[in-house]
Amino acid sequence: MKKLIIGNWKMYPASIKDAKAKFSGIKKVASGLRNVQTVICPPSVYVGDLKKIISGHRCVLGAQNIWIENEGAYTGEVSPAMLSSLGVHYVIVGHSERRAMGETDELISKKVVAGIKAGLTVVLCVGEKERDLDGEYLKLIAEQLTIALRGVSKKDLKQIVVAYEPVWAIGKYALRAATAEDALEASISIKKTLAGLYATAATEVPILYGGSVDAKNAEEFVTKSRVDGLLVGRTSLDVVAFTEILKKIGNLK
Numbered sequence: 236m237k238k239l240i241i242g243n244w245k246m247y248p249a250s251i252k253d254a255k256a257k258f259s260g261i262k263k264v265a266s267g268l269r270n271v272q273t274v275i276c277p278p279s280v281y282v283g284d285l286k287k288i289i290s291g292h293r294c295v296l297g298a299q300n301i302w303i304e305n306e307g308a309y310t311g312e313v314s315p316a317m318l319s320s321l322g323v324h325y326v327i328v329g330h331s332e333r334r335a336m337g338e339t340d341e342l343i344s345k346k347v348v349a350g351i352k353a354g355l356t357v358v359l360c361v362g363e364k365e366r367d368l369d370g371e372y373l374k375l376i377a378e379q380l381t382i383a384l385r386g387v388s389k390k391d392l393k394q395i396v397v398a399y400e401p402v403w404a405i406g407k408y409a410l411r412a413a414t415a416e417d418a419l420e421a422s423i424s425i426k427k428t429l430a431g432l433y434a435t436a437a438t439e440v441p442i443l444y445g446g447s448v449d450a451k452n453a454e455e456f457v458t459k460s461r462v463d464g465l466l467v468g469r470t471s472l473d474v475v476a477f478t479e480i481l482k483k484i485g486n487l488k
C-alpha cells in the first residue's frame with residue numbers, strides 16, 4: 236500500500252505567493268514518488284490557486300476543517316461541498332488545535348459524516364493530552380474514535396483515515412516527540428478499537444502518526460510503529476525538510 240504523507244500547513248504562510256512557491260517545490264518531488272501519496276492541507280483561502288498548479292494524482296489538496304452543512308447562514312465557515320467542488324480530496328477533522336477551540340466529539344462526529352457525504356476522505360485526529368501510568372489514555376482514544384465514527388458505516392470506511400496525534404507531542408511547545416514505541420502502542424490500540432466497531436473491514440483504515448515529525452524521525456515512525464503514513468505540521472512548511480521526508484519514505488522497501 237502507498238504511504239500517505241499529509242502536510243498540515245495550519246495558518247501559514249501569510250501570502251499566496253509564498254504558498255505557491257512552497258507547494259510547487261513539494262509537488263516537484265512528490266510527483267516523482269510512486270510509493271507515496273502526498274496531501275497538502277493549506278489554509279482554505281489558498282485552495283483555488285493551488286489547485287491550478289496541481290498536476291497528476293501524487294500530490295493533492297486537503298482542507299484543515301469543514302462545517303457540517305453544505306450551505307447556510309454560518310458566517311465564516313467553509314462547507315465540504317465547496318471544498319469538494321474546488322478539487323479538494325481530503326479533510327482533517329478533530330485536530331487538537333480545533334478541539335482546544337471548543338470542538339466536541341459530538342460536533343466532530345457530525346463533521347466526519349458531512350465530509351464523507353461530500354466525497355472527501357476524512358483524516359480523523361485522535362490523541363490524548365497527557366499520559367498516565369494506568370493506560371487511561373488508551374481508553375480516551377477509544378472513546379474519541381467511537382463517538383467520532385458513530386455515523387460511519389462499514390462501506391464508508393474507505394473514506395476514513397485515522398491520525399494518532401498525542402497532544403503533548405504537537406507543535407513548537409511540544410513536551411517531546413513521541414517515541415516509535417509510543418506510536419506503535421497507540422496504533423495497535425486504535426486497530427483493536429476499529430476491529431471492535433467494524434470487524435475485519437477495519438483493516439482497510441490507514442493509521443497515521445503525527446506530532447513533531449521531522450526528517451530525522453520520520454522513517455523510524457513508519458518502520459517501527461508500522462503506521463501507514465504521517466501527519467506533519469511545522470516541517471511540512473519547510474520544503475527542503477518535508478521533501479526529504481517524502482524521499483525517505485518513498486525509498487523504503
Ligand code: PEP
Binds near residue numbers: 469
Ligand atoms: C499537526 O499540526 O498536526 C502536527 C502534527 O504538528 P507538528 O508536526 O508541528 O507537531
